[in-house]
Amino acid sequence: MAEAAIELIGINKSFGAVRANRDIHLAVKKGTIHGIVGENGAGKSTLMSILYGFYQADSGEIRVNGKPTRIATPNDAIAAGIGMVHQHFMLVHNFTVVENVILGVEGEPLLRSSIAKARSELQRLEREYGLEVDPDAVIETLPVGLQQRVEILKALYRGAETLILDEPTGVLTPAEADHLFRILRQLKEQGKTVVLITHKLREIMAVTDNVSVMRQGTMVATRKTAETTVGELAELMVGRRVLLRVEKGEANPGDFKLVVEDLTVRDTRGVTMVDDVSFGVRAGEIVGIAGVAGNGQSELIEAIAGIRAAVSGSVLLDGKPIDVTGKADPGELRERGLAHVPEDRHHVGLVLAFEENENSILGYHDQQKYLNGAFLDIPAIRKDAEDKVIKYDIRPADIRLKTANFSGGNQQKIVLAREMEQDPDVLIVGQPTRGVDVGAIEFIHRRLIEMRDLGKAVLLVSVELDEIRSLSDRILVMFDGRIVGERGPDATEGELGLLMAGVEAKEAAE
Amino acid sequence: MSAPYAKLPRWADYGLIPLINLIVAFLVAGLVVLLVGENPFDAAVILIKGALGGGQNIAYTLYYATNFIFTGLAVAIAFHCSLFNIGGEGQAYVGGLGLSIVCLAFDGIFPWWINFPLAIVASALFGALWALIPAYLQAKRGSHIVITTIMFNFIAASLMVYLLVGPLKPFHSQAPQTRDFLPGGQLPKLGFIFEWMGMRVRTAPFNVSFLLALVASVFVWLLVWRTRFGYELRTMGFSADAARYAGINEARTIIITMMISGGLAGLMATNVIMGDQHHMALDFASGAGFVGIAVALMGRSHPFGIIPAAILFGMLYQGGADLSFEMPEISRDMIVIIQGLVILFAGALEHMFRPAIQAIFASLSPRSVGVEAKAGRGS
Numbered sequence: 001m002a003e004a005a006i007e008l009i010g011i012n013k014s015f016g017a018v019r020a021n022r023d024i025h026l027a028v029k030k031g032t033i034h035g036i037v038g039e040n041g042a043g044k045s046t047l048m049s050i051l052y053g054f055y056q057a058d059s060g061e062i063r064v065n066g067k068p069t070r071i072a073t074p075n076d077a078i079a080a081g082i083g084m085v086h087q088h089f090m091l092v093h094n095f096t097v098v099e100n101v102i103l104g105v106e107g108e109p110l111l112r113s114s115i116a117k118a119r120s121e122l123q124r125l126e127r128e129y130g131l132e133v134d135p136d137a138v139i140e141t142l143p144v145g146l147q148q149r150v151e152i153l154k155a156l157y158r159g160a161e162t163l164i165l166d167e168p169t170g171v172l173t174p175a176e177a178d179h180l181f182r183i184l185r186q187l188k189e190q191g192k193t194v195v196l197i198t199h200k201l202r203e204i205m206a207v208t209d210n211v212s213v214m215r216q217g218t219m220v221a222t223r224k225t226a227e228t229t230v231g232e233l234a235e236l237m238v239g240r241r242v243l244l245r246v247e248k249g250e251a252n253p254g255d256f257k258l259v260v261e262d263l264t265v266r267d268t269r270g271v272t273m274v275d276d277v278s279f280g281v282r283a284g285e286i287v288g289i290a291g292v293a294g295n296g297q298s299e300l301i302e303a304i305a306g307i308r309a310a311v312s313g314s315v316l317l318d319g320k321p322i323d324v325t326g327k328a329d330p331g332e333l334r335e336r337g338l339a340h341v342p343e344d345r346h347h348v349g350l351v352l353a354f355e356e357n358e359n360s361i362l363g364y365h366d367q368q369k370y371l372n373g374a375f376l377d378i379p380a381i382r383k384d385a386e387d388k389v390i391k392y393d394i395r396p397a398d399i400r401l402k403t404a405n406f407s408g409g410n411q412q413k414i415v416l417a418r419e420m421e422q423d424p425d426v427l428i429v430g431q432p433t434r435g436v437d438v439g440a441i442e443f444i445h446r447r448l449i450e451m452r453d454l455g456k457a458v459l460l461v462s463v464e465l466d467e468i469r470s471l472s473d474r475i476l477v478m479f480d481g482r483i484v485g486e487r488g489p490d491a492t493e494g495e496l497g498l499l500m501a502g503v504e505a506k507e508a509a510e
Numbered sequence: 511m512s513a514p515y516a517k518l519p520r521w522a523d524y525g526l527i528p529l530i531n532l533i534v535a536f537l538v539a540g541l542v543v544l545l546v547g548e549n550p551f552d553a554a555v556i557l558i559k560g561a562l563g564g565g566q567n568i569a570y571t572l573y574y575a576t577n578f579i580f581t582g583l584a585v586a587i588a589f590h591c592s593l594f595n596i597g598g599e600g601q602a603y604v605g606g607l608g609l610s611i612v613c614l615a616f617d618g619i620f621p622w623w624i625n626f627p628l629a630i631v632a633s634a635l636f637g638a639l640w641a642l643i644p645a646y647l648q649a650k651r652g653s654h655i656v657i658t659t660i661m662f663n664f665i666a667a668s669l670m671v672y673l674l675v676g677p678l679k680p681f682h683s684q685a686p687q688t689r690d691f692l693p694g695g696q697l698p699k700l701g702f703i704f705e706w707m708g709m710r711v712r713t714a715p716f717n718v719s720f721l722l723a724l725v726a727s728v729f730v731w732l733l734v735w736r737t738r739f740g741y742e743l744r745t746m747g748f749s750a751d752a753a754r755y756a757g758i759n760e761a762r763t764i765i766i767t768m769m770i771s772g773g774l775a776g777l778m779a780t781n782v783i784m785g786d787q788h789h790m791a792l793d794f795a796s797g798a799g800f801v802g803i804a805v806a807l808m809g810r811s812h813p814f815g816i817i818p819a820a821i822l823f824g825m826l827y828q829g830g831a832d833l834s835f836e837m838p839e840i841s842r843d844m845i846v847i848i849q850g851l852v853i854l855f856a857g858a859l860e861h862m863f864r865p866a867i868q869a870i871f872a873s874l875s876p877r878s879v880g881v882e883a884k885a886g887r888g889s
Contacts (some may be wrong), residue, residue, distance in 0.1 A: 123729060330754070330755060331756070333757075348755045349755065365742070365758055372739055375732075
């Protein structure tokens with residue numbers, strides 16, 4: 001057996017009464033890619049934060065290359081040769097690549113010599129690992145895939161022998177993800193060790209050598225990737241059998257409930273994010289919009305939902321226009337039967353500091369059934385929240401609990417319950433399962449199909465291609481603010497991936 | 511990255527932590543007293559006796575506290591909408607103008623109990639209008655409310671100087687103030703309450719506007735936590751994005767909240783002018799608008815925290831006056847230093863001792879500390 005690069009022995013960590021990590025044992029062999037999977041809240045991030053020195057374990061030991069090592073701060077981790085690539089990049093946007101790489105390890109007051117040193121080191125890393133990036137490019141001008149590469153370079157520049165990647169493919173196109181995996185394999189060949197945290201089981205199967213599964217703070221199993229299956233891993237994660245495909249019948253589309261015509265939306269900087277987009281959604285069908293994050297999907301649904309003003313174009317809700325270029329009032333749209341599950345439930349869909357029952361009326365708080373004159377009808381609101389908690393199996397079933405204390409999946413259920421129970425004609429759903437555990441995903445998907453079968457028009461935006469493919473009756477692909485193709489639900493991942501990367505669009509332009 | 515915030519029991523959150531902050535503030539203040547060569551223990555005794563040592567002292571303390579309740583509520587309600595209203599001082603000042611117009615016009619015509627409601631409306635309205643302009647600029651033009659409300663304090667001060675040395679000053683008078691109000695413009699004192707209890711209050715200005723302050727506290731509590739508008743303003747306060755998503759009219763919410771805030775500050779004038787001085791003098795607000803910020807911070811922007819915090823600051827004012835009288839080494843400025851220390855520890859450094867206290871609570875009994883169900887919030 002090869003030597004372990006990282007060994008965690010009996011790690012325990014509690015936050016208050018919650019035991020985030022319980023007696024975790026993990027050995028990552030040198031020169032391998034080791035995957036860690038688990039639902040949200042299973043304790044993966046906590047474990048990695050302990051390894052990287054953000055948290056201190058309550059008990060247990062960390063061994064690096066066989067030697068017991070105390071890691072109290074990220075600096076200790078870096079000194080021990082551990083590097084981390086965060087899910088949300090920690091880069092200074094208006095700095096160049098080389099400036100970001102030396103950030104914090106400048107060495108001396110004047111930058112000149114350290115920049116020169118970093119430049120030659122970057123060239124070496126580029127040669128060895130195929131990590132090509134222009135050292136003088138400013139970060140904000142780089143696509144996400146390259147920004148991630150800068151994060152990897154930062155870790156390697158600091159002498160990382162072991163690289164932890166936290167959900168690295170969330171923001172990447174399938175092609176960019178493939179490129180990342182090639183880089184990871186190259187790192188492995190050069191003797192580096194990689195720990196890959198993800199909830200995407202197919203990535204685990206594609207790239208890792210070993211995989212460990214976490215559930216509810218414990219390490220439930222470690223397998224050789226070659227000897228396991230997606231089904232087995234999913235079962236280990238959830239603790240029961242999981243339906244990976246959503247079962248659904250044929251769609252029975254009716255009339256067009258939502259029609260978008262020539263819609264153009266700019267962001268606050270004046271950049272055109274949605275460029276002359278037209279499509280329609282009929283009653284009783286789910287239309288999925290696929291695309292890499294940042295290609296205008298967010299702005300599109302915000303404009304339809306009346307949160308963001310469009311520059312031009314029109315939207316018809318049930319045949320009647322919405323004033324999308326002027327002041328569409330989200331409250332009024334709700335009354336007209338448009339419900340919206342926003343992409344960002346933390347800042348938009350919910351007020352995390354509110355009690356659960358207060359969030360269960362957000363946006364519907366001016367409906368008469370929740371009011372008593374100018375006063376809130378608190379008993380009615382709480383009764384209503386109790387009903388939803390039961391119907392949507394929101395846990396813990398405590399409507400007075402602060403919303404921030406619910407898990408991601410349960411927070412999302414609070415939003416879905418609120419929007420679906422209003423019995424809308426049109427439901428716009430953004431990233432319904434982002435940061436949501438597998439068990440809840442299944443539930444949410446079933447509810448979305450139910451809404452469709454009840455004859456609702458559902459517009460689904462997701463960066464999870466699997467989700468789009470398994471739920472949608474029609475798939476629209478967005479790239480660079482435009483809809484570059486429409487496909488049926490049987491479109492292959494490769495076909496959609498090319499569209500998402502804008503390949504066909506570019507060819508058409510040439 | 512620090513350990514995630516665990517919840518503390520309510521009594522620790524609202525009682526223990528403010529108490530510890532207060533004790534530390536007084537310890538540091540004690541060092542300052544030591545530095546000027548006085549005995550800090552003697553000073554503390556004089557301060558507390560001065561604030562609570564008899565009917566008159568308590569009545570004065572509550573008189574000051576009345577001012578701070580109004581201005582504290584004003585700051586607090588704006589806080590709930592994540593607006594920092596530093597203009598309480600100016601709004602109170604201009605509120606006094608509204609009140610004085612009513613009193614000067616009607617004090618010879620109506621008895622106090624008719625003029626009082628009119629004065630309440632007028633002072634709140636003038637305070638609200640003085641807050642309206644910064645609110646409008648924030649809501650529609652994005653001018654930061656902190657800057658504009660500060661500026662409006664200066665504008666209010668200048669405006670009042672003009673009015674009090676000009677149009678509002680009686681002919682022949684040399685003092686920059688209005689004429690004295692007739693009994694119709696004077697509020698009854700509440701000193702008889704203490705006299706019933708056998709204490710002497712002499713001429714302490716404790717008056718019925720204290721009851722108005724208590725009513726205003728209940729009003730703020732109801733408004734913020736029990737009405738649709740309060741729901742909207744709290745949503746705005748926590749997340750402007752969520753408010754937009756919920757169809758809440760951002761500009762309208764900002765403007766109404768600020769006007770209520772200004773109105774509450776304006777009500778302070780009832781206490782000082784109708785309740786005590788019986789004329790409007792230059793600079794009658796004398797900093798109460800700013801003390802309101804500290805009171806709101808210390809009271810956690812909750813009306814039922816603001817009342818005790820206001821009483822505490824009332825004690826500092828009243829006890830401090832006695833202290834500077836009895837210990838000549840300790841000037842009024844020293845009292846300001848002590849107040850400043852209380853503000854520093856209770857307000858600005860509010861969370862300084864929190865992690866340590868949390869750790870103690872967590873180690874004593876994990877169950878007492880409400881837990882975050884979301885375990886893996888790392889990185």
